[in-house]
Amino acid sequence: MPAAAPGPIVLWLSSRYENIELAQAALAHVCRLRGIDAEMEHWIGMAMREAVANAVKHGNRLDPDKRVLVRLESAGDDLTIVIGDEGGGFDPERISDPLAPENQLKTSGRGIFYIRTFMDDVTFSRGEGGGTVLTMRKDLSKRGDAKGEKP
């Protein structure tokens, strides 16, 4: 059973790639408090980094005046991460399959695939003020399946 859960951590970051490290530091703090091992932290971190990078690049289009919401909350066996942006929103159904042969050598289009691979539940919604809100959950009880790779 994971250690005691900290309360939610909420960050508002300006849209700069270097701020991904702040989100990573917050995740490391939560993982340390919950006793999450380095293996699982690595894959959760990769999913979160992809989500923040998407919010900065595709959501807020690198506008430093627009903010990225990072919210981490862990309760019971779950770790939930919410990433929000202030962009124009996007349709996740329009993301192409990076495993399709015609996409294999493309230089982009793998981020959301990685998020879905390494987390247990991933949903997209529209933020109250517009933009995209990505909510992803990791089941911390799956210690032997940290990578969460689908067969």
Add this chain to the structure above:
Amino acid sequence: MNKNASIRKAGEVTIIELKGKITIGAGDLQMREAIHAALAEGARKLVVDMSQVVTIDSSGVGELVGCFTTATHKGAKMKLMNLPAKISDVLTVTQLITVFDVYPNEAEAIASFSA
């Protein structure tokens, strides 16, 4: 020469040594610059040493694929060696591990150009 990527020669083979995070806005661009610089200098046998890479994201993977395509278009061969397990996993889940020639060490990577 940059923080995340350096270049050295091993006979006719150019070794690109990557370090740290190959991620968006930092290591991904430095990796591209190093590989493109080697290609511009005429390198046609390249091996990317991943042994000191601690993490790679989709942007880094995309740059790696882009460099592979650029090298191929220039008539060069770009191979990978010394993949840490987590880097191998990242390439495996997107099935890119089958696109690249991957070798467990430098000796085998260099020998592969003579095969």
